[in-house]
Amino acid sequence: xxxxxxxxxxxxxxxxxxxxxxxxxxxxxxxxxxxxxxxxxxxxxxxxxxxxxxxxxxxxxxxxxxxxxxxxxxxxxxxxxxxxxxxxxxxxxxxxxxxxxxxxxxxxxxxxxxxxxxxxxxxxxxxxxxxxxxxxxxxxxxxxxxxxxxxxxxxxxxxxxxxxxxxxxxxxxxxxxxxxxxxxxxxxxxxxxxxxxxxxxxxxxxxxxxxxxxxxxxxxxxxxxxxxxxxxxxxxxxxxxxxxxxxxxxxxxxxxxxxxxxxxxxxxxxxx
Amino acid sequence: xxxxxxxxxxxxxxxxxxxxxxxxxxxxxxxxxxxxxxxxxxxxxxxxxxxxxxxxxxxxxxxxxxxxxxxxxxxxxxxxxxxxxxxxxxxxxxxxxxxxxxxxxxxxxxxxxxxxxxxxxxxxxxxxxxxxxxxxxxxxxxxxxxxxxxxxxxxxxxxxxxxxxxxxxxxxxxxxxxxxxxxxxxxxxxxxxxxxxxxxxxxxxxxxxxxxxxxxxxxxxxxxxxxxxxxxxxxxxxxxxxxxxxxxxxxxxxxxxxxxxxxxxxxxxxxxxxxxxxxxxxxxxxxxxxxx
Ligand SMILES: Nc1ncnc2c1ncn2[C@@H]1O[C@H](COP(=O)(O)OP(=O)(O)OP(=O)(O)O)[C@@H](O)[C@H]1O
Ligand SMILES: [Mg+2]
Numbered sequence: 001x002x003x004x005x006x007x008x009x010x011x012x013x014x015x016x017x018x019x020x021x022x023x024x025x026x027x028x029x030x031x032x033x034x035x036x037x038x039x040x041x042x043x044x045x046x047x048x049x050x051x052x053x054x055x056x057x058x059x060x061x062x063x064x065x066x067x068x069x070x071x072x073x074x075x076x077x078x079x080x081x082x083x084x085x086x087x088x089x090x091x092x093x094x095x096x097x098x099x100x101x102x103x104x105x106x107x108x109x110x111x112x113x114x115x116x117x118x119x120x121x122x123x124x125x126x127x128x129x130x131x132x133x134x135x136x137x138x139x140x141x142x143x144x145x146x147x148x149x150x151x152x153x154x155x156x157x158x159x160x161x162x163x164x165x166x167x168x169x170x171x172x173x174x175x176x177x178x179x180x181x182x183x184x185x186x187x188x189x190x191x192x193x194x195x196x197x198x199x200x201x202x203x204x205x206x207x208x209x210x211x212x213x214x215x216x217x218x219x220x221x222x223x224x225x226x227x228x229x230x231x232x233x234x235x236x237x238x239x240x241x242x243x244x245x246x247x248x249x250x251x252x253x254x255x256x257x258x259x260x261x262x263x264x265x266x267x268x269x270x271x272x
Numbered sequence: 273x274x275x276x277x278x279x280x281x282x283x284x285x286x287x288x289x290x291x292x293x294x295x296x297x298x299x300x301x302x303x304x305x306x307x308x309x310x311x312x313x314x315x316x317x318x319x320x321x322x323x324x325x326x327x328x329x330x331x332x333x334x335x336x337x338x339x340x341x342x343x344x345x346x347x348x349x350x351x352x353x354x355x356x357x358x359x360x361x362x363x364x365x366x367x368x369x370x371x372x373x374x375x376x377x378x379x380x381x382x383x384x385x386x387x388x389x390x391x392x393x394x395x396x397x398x399x400x401x402x403x404x405x406x407x408x409x410x411x412x413x414x415x416x417x418x419x420x421x422x423x424x425x426x427x428x429x430x431x432x433x434x435x436x437x438x439x440x441x442x443x444x445x446x447x448x449x450x451x452x453x454x455x456x457x458x459x460x461x462x463x464x465x466x467x468x469x470x471x472x473x474x475x476x477x478x479x480x481x482x483x484x485x486x487x488x489x490x491x492x493x494x495x496x497x498x499x500x501x502x503x504x505x506x507x508x509x510x511x512x513x514x515x516x517x518x519x520x521x522x523x524x525x526x527x528x529x530x531x532x533x534x535x536x537x538x539x540x541x542x543x544x545x546x547x548x549x550x551x552x553x554x555x556x557x558x559x560x561x562x563x564x
Binding site: 072074077079101102103104105106109110112114116117118119120128129132133178181182185 | 377378445447448450451452453454455456457458461465466469470
């Protein structure tokens with residue numbers, strides 16, 4: 001069996017963890033989700049900690065995107081969706097009738113698989129979030145835009161072309177613009193659904209480094225098909241299969257000493 | 273064994289090429305006939321009408337005497353008509369399209385409505401004229417005013433605008449909606465800030481083409497009872513008026529030969545208006561090339 005050993009050392013953060021256990025950002029309890037008759041998520045229990053990178057892996061169609069889209073309730077855009085169970089975000093159930101989705105999505109930014117900038121200038125893309133939340137002051141917007149672009153490690157590449165259309169830059173740069181756009185609403189959590197699957201290796205590396213950087217300030221949940229990527233960048237890994245969580249543990253445990261046979265088979269490339 | 277016998281292919285190639293050229297020639301002929309007909313039409317109109325085109329022609333009211341007849345009342349009347357039709361039909365049309373595409377649940381009922389809007393676009397314009405006569409002219413007692421005619425024409429082109437706007441809205445990728453909603457934007461903010469700006473070139477192009485249809489329509493105006501000989505300009509939407517196609521229709525149906533030339537001059541004016549509108553539509557289409 002060939003296991004992939006995580007490159008980064010989780011040990012660095014271990015002593016701190018023992019002193020003060022990290023708080024949960026998302027606590028999922030007995031979550032079930034159906035698309036019409038299709039039971040897509042089955043009794044999911046997951047405790048996602050803040051300031052960590054949590055990777056979600058699993059074969060195609062196992063419910064990774066569905067789960068991550070449930071966390072900001074984007075999944076409800078599909079009319080046939082029904083859910084049961086609870087997801088507590090910072091101790092509040094996001095399915096509560098009086099929990100506004102807009103409020104939730106302001107705290108939980110999302111980066112999608114395919115870079116999807118708006119057909120507007122780079123500046124307007126990043127300023128979009130603050131603007132819809134009522135910020136009009138040009139100076140404040142300028143500051144947010146610069147801060148977010150720096151945060152997404154793309155400021156130096158685009159600072160002289162902020163007024164150019166966001167489609168005039170490369171796919172990898174577009175994806176970092178999308179990350180900057182998500183940062184601009186100053187979220188607490190960033191959800192990423194296969195953010196590098198449409199990108200070249202160099203852009204992928206840049207985004208992986210960026211994720212490492214971002215976890216100081218944000219909690220990150222990332223779906224990935226790329227096992228090496230999960231091993232490289234995540235602290236915890238959840239392995240999904242057919243809508244169930246098979247195993248959820250520290251990334252180095254999952255990749256070096258999984259307790260479930262199916263996890264072992266999957267990460268060693270025997271199926272999926 | 274081989275399935276494709278290359279010797280046979282070479283032997284039969286000649287026949288295939290002849291058929292190929294034959295059809296190419298046939299299609300070229302079809303195009304030529306269409307273009308020729310158009311060229312003859314244009315040539316006749318221009319040679320007949322150009323002599324009558326003058327500042328006086330544009331600035332005179334209708335007259336019994338062909339040499340004094342002018343198109344002022346009809347030209348300004350058509351502009352008044354557009355001033356009612358454009359806002360009415362675009363607001364209603366885009367509103368309906370937004371509702372159908374962004375808000376309405378996708379069920380049997382809305383599917384039924386969608387298909388029937390497209391069907392409405394095929395209803396003859398006379399029928400819309402009758403509808404306008406019953407509702408606007410009589411029931412709402414608007415008479416044969418600019419407003420009554422404008423509302424009737426708006427109904428006539430509404431289906432075309434709705435369909436064009438629906439298509440433009442549908443062409444906006446879902447990823448953009450997701451990105452906006454995912455940042456906590458409301459549906460309305462997403463529509464106003466993302467969907468409409470992206471859809472506007474398509475909406476405008478479709479609307480302008482629909483409006484140019486309204487400018488050229490005669491039948492509904494005849495049914496409503498729009499007069500022809502008018503010696504004043506409307507000073508408001510409640511006044512009566514006349515329009516370019518009405519005026520042209522009237523001139524061309526007069527017995528005197530001289531009025532045929534006047535009608536041709538009127539057609540040139542109408543075509544100039546239509547060409548201008550279509551060029552604006554083309555300009556908009558080119559200017560806002562889609563970037564996604
Ligand atoms: N809109 C939908 N309507 C009905 N079924 C859906 C819908 N979206 C997803 N599904 C089904 O739900 C299951 C989970 O899909 P999901 O997209 O979450 O998988 P995934 O793990 O993200 O796969 P991938 O790795 O291919 O992206 C699949 O069986 C899929 O067919
Ligand atoms: Mg997916």
